[in-house]
Amino acid sequence: MKVEPAVHQISIGREPFTGFPPPNSFLVCGSQSSVMIDSGWESENDHYARLQLIKSLNVPPVNHVILTHRHPDHAGGALRLYEELNANLACHHLERSSIESERYVSAGVTFETISEGDRFELGNLTIEIIDTPGHTIGCIAPYIPELSALFASDSVMGISTTVVRSNEGDLGEYEKSLRKMQSIRPRIIYSGHGPPVTNPMARLEFLIDHRLKREHELINLLSISEMSIDRLCEAMYKGISKPREALAKEQIISILRKLKNEGAVKEDHGAIWQIN
Ligand SMILES: [Zn+2]
Structure with missing residues (x-):
């Protein structure tokens, strides 16, 4: 075209x-x-x-x-x-x-x-x-x-x-x-x-x-309770289809990594994330 x-x-x-x-x-x-x-x-x-x-x-x-x-x-x-x-x-x-x-x-x-x-x-x-x-x-x-x-x-x-x-x-x-x-x-x-x-x-x-809204959403969730990536995915991507779930989790990992680099969040040994 x-x-x-x-x-x-x-x-x-x-x-x-x-x-x-x-x-x-x-x-x-x-x-x-x-x-x-x-x-x-x-x-x-x-x-x-x-x-x-x-x-x-x-x-x-x-x-x-x-x-x-x-x-x-x-x-x-x-x-x-x-x-x-x-x-x-x-x-x-x-x-x-x-x-x-x-x-x-x-x-x-x-x-x-x-x-x-x-x-x-x-x-x-x-x-x-x-x-x-x-x-x-x-x-x-x-x-x-x-x-x-x-x-x-x-x-x-x-x-x-x-x-x-x-x-x-x-x-x-x-x-x-x-x-x-x-x-x-x-x-x-x-x-x-x-x-x-x-x-x-x-x-x-x-x-x-x-992007900024997703970061704020994640920080707000972790402010309420520490969470695993699976639980964050359930909360942030409600009703997502099974094939797209893996991509959503990839995206959450990327957000967590960015926020960790900025000192906003941290991970404990059980892969549970919390506010720093
Ligand atoms: Zn590509």
Whole structure:
């Protein structure tokens, strides 16, 4: 789907959670060259559909595939794109070891590592890399200043809030990244799932507010009584479906870790949490 003259949003693939939209990749077309942002899943069917679409668009050559973060619904198809498009692969160095499996080594593929301030010139358009750690610790958001368009991937979605798993992300960094994205004042945010966010400043404000409310909620609960993660989950995510419960607990662990770093809460030996 062409979302603006130079940007195609490609939404292909299935997510494990019923009703959650497929991952988005983006084809950005400059006057001289094109860039893919994210690759979608590693799936032959998805790859075939994606490739047919890219070929049908007849755009300037795709020189790079930029991966916003390590998750397989966004980075899984990169090797096949490399093979078919002969495009260089690029990601943040903190994501690289999670993406670069044995398959890449045997195919002789090396990633370009990119971070804040790196630029890709596409002729009439420039892609600037913004570090937005949080959802994962090496998450990046490509930004096109000429279009005031930010590709925030899973860091900002219009359809959902973002899960931050404590073993791969950092909630404190995520909150800082939301404020950093606010400071850019983008006209539009292209998301990892679902339609573009056309009211980015309001959405970023909502997401920051949501995070703060969750922290306050957790502190209020622990002020009443010490609690395990299971009990916190029952109290904070009432009626959540079984498949999503594990994600909710991951989120609670991330909040607890952030609050522990700030000295607000502590854990005893039985994994019971209390106010510090
Ligand atoms: Zn993700």
